[in-house]
Amino acid sequence: MNEQYRNVDQLIIFKHVCKEIPNPSDFHLNQDLYAIYLFLTSDVHYVIENQVYPLQFGDILMISNTERYRLIFQTENQCCEYIEIKFDSSLILAFNSPRFNLLECFSSHGCSLRKHISLMPEQVKDIMKVFKYLEKQSSQVVLPGSEILTVTALIELLVCINRVSQNRDKQLDKVMIPHKLSYLVTFIDDNLDQDLSLKSLEKVLLTNRSYLCRIFKKHMGNTIHEYILLKRIAKAELLLREGATATDTCYLVGFNDYSHFIRTFKKRVGLPPRQYQIQGLCSL
Numbered sequence: 001m002n003e004q005y006r007n008v009d010q011l012i013i014f015k016h017v018c019k020e021i022p023n024p025s026d027f028h029l030n031q032d033l034y035a036i037y038l039f040l041t042s043d044v045h046y047v048i049e050n051q052v053y054p055l056q057f058g059d060i061l062m063i064s065n066t067e068r069y070r071l072i073f074q075t076e077n078q079c080c081e082y083i084e085i086k087f088d089s090s091l092i093l094a095f096n097s098p099r100f101n102l103l104e105c106f107s108s109h110g111c112s113l114r115k116h117i118s119l120m121p122e123q124v125k126d127i128m129k130v131f132k133y134l135e136k137q138s139s140q141v142v143l144p145g146s147e148i149l150t151v152t153a154l155i156e157l158l159v160c161i162n163r164v165s166q167n168r169d170k171q172l173d174k175v176m177i178p179h180k181l182s183y184l185v186t187f188i189d190d191n192l193d194q195d196l197s198l199k200s201l202e203k204v205l206l207t208n209r210s211y212l213c214r215i216f217k218k219h220m221g222n223t224i225h226e227y228i229l230l231k232r233i234a235k236a237e238l239l240l241r242e243g244a245t246a247t248d249t250c251y252l253v254g255f256n257d258y259s260h261f262i263r264t265f266k267k268r269v270g271l272p273p274r275q276y277q278i279q280g281l282c283s284l
Contacts, residue, residue, distance in 0.1 A: 008147040011088040014138040018081040033086040040081040058124040102158040246273035
């Protein structure tokens with residue numbers, strides 16, 4: 001059990017963010033960490049994979065360690081304020097009980113609404129107390145016993161969120177993505193190693209490419225090409241971490257030119273594939 005408390009400051013990351021983001025943010029991946037967001041700003045849309053969520057003050061989002069996400073602001077140069085907690089699931093797995101899974105709130109079970117909770121005013125106050133307590137403990141890591149209090153505060157927060165998620169008695173609203181777009185996103189995700197040119201997608205969906213580009217940009221915030229590139233690089237990162245060679249990875253994610261793959265990967269990730277793989281292995 002003592003192993004649970006080593007490097008707590010690296011396994012639980014707390015941030016209170018208030019910043020102005022002029023343009024739609026790029027998609028992000030939590031790099032094996034789970035994330036909880038409490039939004040203190042309204043009129044923001046959040047994209048998790050192919051689902052779009054309208055967010056208001058007091059909304060909570062739960063994002064697993066394998067999901068990509070991005071912010072979309074309804075107003076240009078909008079100020080966004082939220083509390084972000086990222087944590088390594090291995091830290092709290094030992095605290096699960098046969099009757100209670102602390103990570104249950106991160107599982108959609110086919111219903112994406114479960115990842116989005118709209119809190120009632122009194123619930124916001126209760127949750128904020130836990131958030132503030134966790135913030136206090138995570139900022140006092142040098143004090144004796146602070147690592148224990150930090151972990152227990154995270155566990156308390158997860159219990160609270162799971163209870164709210166399980167006991168809510170109304171469905172949460174979401175922005176409905178057109179069926180055609182939902183099918184397009186799923187097709188892209190399942191066929192990253194295939195030809196995903198606009199000409200090819202147009203034939204698969206039997207839909208004019210201009211219309212596809214227009215609805216994709218409207219609902220997803222970026223172009224089809226940008227999304228495909230993002231997903232291919234994300235899959236490449238995963239394959240490299242799993243031990244695939246850079247050459248095999250190149251073709252498994254749909255790049256037909258190895259040099260182009262190297263350049264694109266380095267531009268997006270900051271390191272060439274082989275160096276990324278070596279650095280990842282060294283960090284294990």
